[in-house]
Amino acid sequence: MTKPRILVARAIFPEIIAKLAEHFEVESNPSDEIWTKAQLAAKLADKVGVFTTGSERIDAEVLAAAPHLKICANMAVGYNNFDVDAMTAAGVLGTNAPDVLTETTADFGFALLMATARRLTESEHYLRAGRWTKWSYDMFSGSDIHGSTLGIIGMGRIGQGIAKRGAHGFGMNVIYHNRSRLDAALEADCKASYVSKETLLKTADHIVLVVPYSAASHHTIGAAELALMKPSACLVNIARGGIVDDVALAAALKDKRIAAAGLDVFEGEPKVHPDLLTLSNVVLTPHIASATVPTRLAMANLAADNLIGYLTKNMPLTPLNRAVIAIK
Ligand code: GLV
Numbered sequence: 180m181t182k183p184r185i186l187v188a189r190a191i192f193p194e195i196i197a198k199l200a201e202h203f204e205v206e207s208n209p210s211d212e213i214w215t216k217a218q219l220a221a222k223l224a225d226k227v228g229v230f231t232t233g234s235e236r237i238d239a240e241v242l243a244a245a246p247h248l249k250i251c252a253n254m255a256v257g258y259n260n261f262d263v264d265a266m267t268a269a270g271v272l273g274t275n276a277p278d279v280l281t282e283t284t285a286d287f288g289f290a291l292l293m294a295t296a297r298r299l300t301e302s303e304h305y306l307r308a309g310r311w312t313k314w315s316y317d318m319f320s321g322s323d324i325h326g327s328t329l330g331i332i333g334m335g336r337i338g339q340g341i342a343k344r345g346a347h348g349f350g351m352n353v354i355y356h357n358r359s360r361l362d363a364a365l366e367a368d369c370k371a372s373y374v375s376k377e378t379l380l381k382t383a384d385h386i387v388l389v390v391p392y393s394a395a396s397h398h399t400i401g402a403a404e405l406a407l408m409k410p411s412a413c414l415v416n417i418a419r420g421g422i423v424d425d426v427a428l429a430a431a432l433k434d435k436r437i438a439a440a441g442l443d444v445f446e447g448e449p450k451v452h453p454d455l456l457t458l459s460n461v462v463l464t465p466h467i468a469s470a471t472v473p474t475r476l477a478m479a480n481l482a483a484d485n486l487i488g489y490l491t492k493n494m495p496l497t498p499l500n501r502a503v504i505a506i507k
Pocket of ligand 1: 254255257258469
């Protein structure tokens with residue numbers, strides 16, 4: 180019996196390809212070529228499933244070229260690369276990879292916050308460039324994390340993980356803003372208080388963004404929001420490019436309207452706005468918040484298990500548009 184055909188759109192752990200190959204005829208991309216939309220669509224013409232990372236856009240145009248497609252399994256918790264409405268209309272299930280990356284990503288959010296507030300990379304570049312000739316009292320003075328006020332925008336699982344690290348580990352006063360308020364037990368667990376976005380922007384010493392990307396969250400932080408922040412404040416974005424207006428942020432950093440930023444995600448990544456690259460008060464990392472070997476492996480396994488579960492037993496693990504399952 181011939182096996183169903185699936186596509187793995189990016190290079191991935193060989194053991195994941197081997198696991199998928201037990202169930203499917205797999206077309207993979209070991210050289211990790213970045214396909215154009217037309218190339219991706221052409222490869223999907225005869226596939227029933229696709230393993231995507233956050234970088235492949237699945238929209239009505241791609242779906243129209245994929246008449247046999249039943250599932251797109253994203254190896255990411257964010258799924259703004261999926262047009263979920265178009266997928267539902269086409270009867271295609273989307274799945275993401277939540278939970279398995281929560282603690283790792285919260286660790287990284289905290290690492291980026293620490294690096295930004297304490298000017299870690301800037302001072303390292305200075306040392307490596309051979310410019311450190313003497314100690315001085317104000318060399319690379321940053322701002323404190325412990326005891327400061329941490330503002331979190333987006334209080335899902337990762338936001339909660341960051342809140343706990345801040346409140347329990349560093350004695351921070353944690354405030355948050357979210358579409359909906361957490362219940363009292365969760366707030367107590369995170370030691371976090373709900374405030375309006377404006378209050379958060381005005382009172383936080385450090386702000387971490389963990390809000391999912393959507394049309395509604397586009398430019399959650401732009402010039403107007405940056406103007407409300409304390410001049411001493413640090414801003415960290417581990418959410419998605421587009422949550423911050425990078426042009427406005429670069430201008431604010433250049434004019435020292437805020438102290439510093441830590442960015443793991445960018446508008447139009449992997450391109451980075453050239454102004455950000457020239458500034459010393461920004462820490463830049465290439466979208467690595469979930470990048471530890473065990474976590475990336477867990478994410479890849481979850482995406483693979485969604486493909487296997489849905490295509491062999493009609494039982495995906497983490498469906499996004501559940502309505503499709505009943506129809507099929
Ligand atoms: C990474 O950005 C993810 O959404 O998993």
